[in-house]
Amino acid sequence: MVPWIVALPLAGALVNGLLGGRLGRRGTSLVACLAILGAFLLSAAATQGLVTSSERAAHVVRLFEWIGVANFRISAAFQWDPLSALLALVVTGVGFLIHVYSVGYMADDPDYSRYFTYLNLFVASMLVLVLGANLLVLFVGWELVGLCSYLLIGFWFERPAAAAAGRKAFVVNRIGDAAFVVGILSVWGLLGTLEFREISRLLGEGGGALRGHPGLVAAALLLFAGATGKSAQLPLYVWLPDAMEGPTPVSALIHAATMVTAGVFLVGRLWPLFEAAGPVLGAVVAPVGAATALFAASVAVVQYDLKRVMAYSTISQLGYMFLALGAGAGGAAFFHLTTHAFFKALLFLAAGSVMHALHGQIDLRHLGGLRRSMPLTFLGFVVGALSLSGIPPLSGFWSKEEILHAARVHAAAVWAVALATSFVTAYYATRAAVLAFWGEPADHHAHPHDPPPAMAWPMAALAVLSAFGGFLGAQWAGAPLQAFLEPVFGDHGEASSVAGAEVAGAVAVALAGVVAGWWAHRARREPDLGPLGRALAAQWGVEALYDRAVVRPAKALSHLLAQRVDARVVDRAASGLADLVVQAAAAVRTWQTGNVRQYAAGVLAGAVVLFVYWVLR
């Protein structure tokens, strides 16, 4: 059954890609949505089997041997275990809702079937990534989602900004991927296997003899570098804000709910390896996550493009997930991954509704007063924003609480950063909501209205999930999600001892953020933040640093190569060869007289030569 989960979206992509033009919009959307719905139902059925059976060991489905050279044997295989099941459900579930939303959002786009081909292909690739039973299959999915991301960011490639953003995403991801490939090779060199089950077995319970082995530490660091590229962590986050050039449902699906969490998934998938690598989790993953969380949240405060606010928010929330992983709370990280998929997709879809209603207007300075004209969108956005801020009882509260608790147990400094991030998060979420939905309409000529049903229903579904999805992992409900993931991450009992005062403190911080955001922007004014504001607007100088240290030298080198090496060496060599061929041909073609008798003489001469050779031999 597991391979079919991948096969359905892939079939959808093939059908739409090959026959897209002939199916019509109705047919295209039916094929695309039904393929994802089928995959979701199959995943749900398979998960049902996993929940009810007592045995939760990973179940591997081997398709065929893919590479077999000496002892390097890799099979194309899928693995079904609680972690894959959770991700498959999120990908297909949220994916289905966003497909439906896209039917409404892209209704007027001329490249309708191309869009759905890419979207289906993306879901199939993401499923390969989460279901792969070894690092190489995972890597195939990893690269395929990167490709889909590139294609969809640049979906409107006739706009230079979109094409450039796609290129940037591709190049930045290459850096992380290079590290990832080297990491895979190190794992092979060290353990002699790429199968996840084998890795778990070899490194089981703390890593045994290999615990803290330098090679293992290097492999873990390289793999984590790959994860920072895909999940837009410091220092490789720069592509994600630009990726908002793509259609908004794509931002919701790929750049908020699913693909960018692949890095988190990778660390979770290789949990035994990271645990055995000694200090990597605590000393690298947690600080990087915490720094990214605070950094991105602070930059989000001064953004005016609503989608960019959401992009930085996504980076920040992914930082939270890495923080949780670094603190050793894998269950909390994946709980937050799930709730984040719900509320961030909801926020993006609400932003998409605003764009849809206002013909692409997304600048917070030109929005306002949409509360009355778009009540449904308003409601969705507020639910999402409060969930993001961590206000109880919405889903974000529960998962963020788990992470804050894990951070406190882990290290005081990390906990402080996480709390500060919580305040800033609540602040910018409130700011965005106030600027977009309260006050007076900025443009009195536009008549915004709520979106059509195809877009409204997925938003409603996601709003319900954002509001109540937290009970999946809430401690008082017995934390069923963490219990489900227990075979992957082991039992981390400390989560059961969350103190009431701690929760109260965290909620107070979040509420303070909301109040501060409300108060600072209540009259739609921007408070002057002085030099801090300028530093934030410049992303603390990171983009400028990249520009000076990487982009300009690379451009200068390319220029040199193009002007000197290409034109003077490569081109001359190529045209010189071509000239040589032309001249040689001109000389040789005179032998081709077209006269049969001369040819016969040639044949006879050849026969005589052969005869002489044969006689003299």
Added chain:
Amino acid sequence: MEVLLFAVSAALSVAGGVGVVAARQPVHSALSLLLVLGSLAVLYLTLAAEFLAVLQVIVYAGAIVVLFLFVIMLLHARTPESRPSPLGGQWSLAVPLGAALWAGLSYAVLQLPAGSRELPPEFGSTEAVGRELFSRFLLPFEVASLLLLVGIVAAVVLGSSPAPSSVPPRSASGREEA
């Protein structure tokens, strides 16, 4: 007796061969070819190949040479090739190459060991050849019939379609045409 037969037939066939190559008129060439074919048939008889001797006369002399004569008639091709060939070097090329070929072939033949095996009775008779043809060589035999069919179809197609008008006749200024 056999030596005499061989000497006469060999002399006639070589004379015919020279005639084929040297005759001015195609008709004379065709008749010389007939002479070669006939003397070869006699030689086949001395080599215990009765069936082939008969075939040689029927197929070669009876069919192929007649076909040549028909075509010569059809084309009025009495080209005497009187003017010098544009390929003047062809003779000077042909004679040494031909001599070398002949020398090489003769050298190879003289390397062969002498002597021959005893023949079984009925060797080369129609019955013996037919037995082989319909047992071991059945598939090549059927394929040969297919080849003949293809030849017939090709001849019909080529003969019935009008001459292609897209290729202009080559205007040979100052050259004599048949």
Added chain:
Amino acid sequence: MTVPAAAYLLLSAALFTLGTVGVLVRRTALILFMSIELMLNAVNLAFVTLARVHANLDGQLAVFFVLVVAAVEVVVGLSILVHIFRSRDTVDVDEVDLLRG
């Protein structure tokens, strides 16, 4: 065999060489064809001689198939020749050189 096989084979070589020279020096397509027939017959003679020497019928059967192929070749070749003559009004092979480079 009172006459040695080598004599037959030498005759065959002589006829083959005559045919070859004919192909090289003659320009009339018909005579070219006949020279080729001469070469085929020279080879046939060698086949029959060696069949006799080895007391093996395979050589004679090869001659049979050569006869078949020669017949087809002559039929198709002459058809093409007639075609060329009708369109170009010549049977001189030196004037049929459209395939020159």
